[in-house]
Amino acid sequence: MSHFRPELRQRAEETVALYPERRSAMLPLLHLAQEQDGYLTDEGMIEVAELTGTTPAEVRGTAAFYDMFHLEPVGKYVVGVCTNIACLLAGGEELLAHASETLGCAVGATSADGLFTLEETECLADCNIAPCVQVNHRFVRTTTPDALDALVADLRDGKREDEIPPHGTLIRVKRSGGLRVSRQQIADERTRERAAREERTAKEGQ
Ligand code: FES
Numbered sequence: 001m002s003h004f005r006p007e008l009r010q011r012a013e014e015t016v017a018l019y020p021e022r023r024s025a026m027l028p029l030l031h032l033a034q035e036q037d038g039y040l041t042d043e044g045m046i047e048v049a050e051l052t053g054t055t056p057a058e059v060r061g062t063a064a065f066y067d068m069f070h071l072e073p074v075g076k077y078v079v080g081v082c083t084n085i086a087c088l089l090a091g092g093e094e095l096l097a098h099a100s101e102t103l104g105c106a107v108g109a110t111s112a113d114g115l116f117t118l119e120e121t122e123c124l125a126d127c128n129i130a131p132c133v134q135v136n137h138r139f140v141r142t143t144t145p146d147a148l149d150a151l152v153a154d155l156r157d158g159k160r161e162d163e164i165p166p167h168g169t170l171i172r173v174k175r176s177g178g179l180r181v182s183r184q185q186i187a188d189e190r191t192r193e194r195a196a197r198e199e200r201t202a203k204e205g206q
Contacts, residue, residue: 003043008032016051017186020193023052030063034168039070068137070167075110075117077155078167079103082132084123090143092131096120098145099133102152115156117167135160136167 002009012032016025029051033044045059052059063069070078081099083092096107099118105111107120126132126139133142135155142151154160165172 003041003047004032005036008036012047012051017183020190023054026052026054026059026062027066030059030069031168031170034069035170036168038076038166038168039073073110073114074167075115076166077115077135077164078117078119078137080119080121080124080134080137082121082124082126082130082134084121084127086123086127087131090130095131095133095143095145095148099148102145102149116152135164136169138164140164 004012012025012029015028015032016022019025026048029048030040030045033048034040037044040063042056045063046056048054049056049059060071063071079099081087081092081096083096096118100106103111103116103118105116105118107118110117121134124132124134124139129139129141129143131143133140133148133151135151140151142148151160155164
């Protein structure tokens, strides 16, 4: 039985079909798994392994390499405060300490109500609005303690849900047209590529 919800399972299968090698779909599939559960569960990673023809250990090893994937439960909102050089000079460390106080959790931890996880980040590439804060990978342009408190109050009250979806959601607009080519065409293309690769390898071995 699939761990993915039916619509996510369908999106996962369509995504796999887009790649010449199934394993190349691993990262987009991990994002789908994280979108469903908020973090990468064992069940989600097992399903990604099955879909990509890899092992759960390979999936876990890949996911562990990337900051955007979480292997443990996180809050509905992952708040990241940058303390890299531009943000450091603009008060990033002080804002991070303030965020820890406001959210009621240490850096790297999740608040008791499960709503927030606080992270210290490297440069988020928005250095001109420093110190830079992201929530669920959305820039929130919140540079002062007061602005951060207002943001947190809004999040607690559910007032920013249009702007900031729950953790794991990369984008809410989904491709609706399905694949523009049939699965058979993709399968044929894969077969041709595999044959060409084998032929080239055979020639190189002569
Ligand atoms: S140094 Fe903080 S966003 Fe670049």
